[in-house]
Amino acid sequence: MIAALLAAVVRRTAGPPLVIAGASATVLAWAPLAPRGDAGVVELHVLDVGQGDALALRTPRGRWLLVDAGPGPPIAPDAGRRTIIPYVRRRGGEVATLVLTHPDLDHVGGAPTLLAALEPDALVEPGFLATSGAYEGLLDSALAHGVAWRPSRRGLSLDLDGVRVRVLAPDSAWLAAQRDPNEASTILRIEYGAMAMLLVGDAEREQEAWLLANATADELRADVLKVGHHGSRTSSTAAFLDAVRPRVAxxxxxxxxxxxxxxxxxLAALAARGAAVFRTDVAGTLVLRTNGRSLELVTATGTWSPESSSRSAPAGAVSSPP
Ligand SMILES: [Zn+2]
Structure with a gap:
């Protein structure tokens, strides 16, 4: 009984101050040991999982919103087991939500093991009809672990410890008309203080055009852009980049x-618009940190900030704002 209660307390890593009626002082003393994020700072970790996406947003209270789960078998080793799970566990904090942008294997391959090991409260994904073994496996895993499923649709909004997460796309009509899962990507806008980030999965030019036609200018303008489809030339049209105008890509x-x-x-189109570009294939895992007023980018080799040009740019900065 006590062990279960302690486990429940430790699992409550980031909620409001914990009060358990009738609990002993010994039990309550565990609460401050729970892992915390950096007070007032939001971090976006872009994990180096090879060819694929695995992003981890850390709230100021140390909770996580994971976006995509990297590649997995048969195209690559399981990124969930190999990279994401140990990365999150080392830092501590519960996983509130897993968002999967679309069902391609380089985004959902690590999801079945991730769901089983980290047990997020909710899974948010478009529900694009796909029959890959990994996609079916992750739905089975979500079901087996009691993870609530929610379709990612325009208008869905989450507030996580003061971080606002909004789904800009897809909407149901657009989703139903797609054959290419890339174009059904979940598009997230993340807002914290005055800072905004746009995470666009593998959206290509058709979905970018949909966003330009259906989202407002304010929804698309962002300080940080997770570049679409791994920097493929089938994404990042001039019109879309002009609308986003990212400082960091x-x-x-x-x-x-x-x-x-x-x-x-x-890369040239981003640089021409004054964006500093960082790549996981060059710099490894990227950590974007913001306090809601300013931002900095941390890699294994250094820290870069648009506000402080005197700092040396880490490897992976192929351009800097003028
Ligand atoms: Zn991809």
Whole structure:
């Protein structure tokens, strides 16, 4: 009984101050030991999982919103087991939500093991009809672990410890008309203080055009862009980049991948608009930190900030704002 209660307390890593009626002082003393995030700071971790996406948003209270789960068998080793699960466990904190942008294997391959090991409260994904073993496996895993499923649809909004997460796309009509899962990507806008980030999965030019036609200018304008489809030349049209106007562009991409990602033309288009571009294939895992007023980008080799040009740019910065 006590063990179960302690486990419940430890699991409550980031909620409001914990009060358990009748609980002993010994039990309550466990609460401050719970892992916490950096007070007032939101972090977006772009994990180096090779060719694929695995992003982890950490709230100021140390909770996580995971976006995509990297590749998995048969195209690659299980990124959930190999990278994401140990990464999150080392830092502590509960996983509130797993968002999967779309069912391609380089985004959902690690999801079945991730769901089983980290047990998020909710799974949010588009529900695009897909029959890959990994996609079916992750739905089975969610069901087996009692993870609530919610369709990602335009208008859905989550508030997580003061971080606002909004789904800009897809809407149901657009989703029903798609054959390519990339174009059904869940598009997230994350707002914290004055800072905004846009995470666009593998959206390509058709979905970018849909966003330009259906989202407001304020919804698309963002300080940080997770570049679409690993920097493929089939994404990041001039009109879309003009609407977003990111100061920082993050590219999740595998070293020496066979697709030629990221395209030199996309990198040039971002640089031409004054964005500092960071790539996981060059710099490894990227950590974007913001207090809601300013931002900085941390890699294994250094820290870069648009507010402080005197700091040296870490490897992976292929351009800096003028
Ligand atoms: Zn992809």
């Amino acid at each position: 993050l590219v999740s991409v595998g070293r020496g991948n066979r697709y030629g990602h990221p395209a030199p033309s996309v």
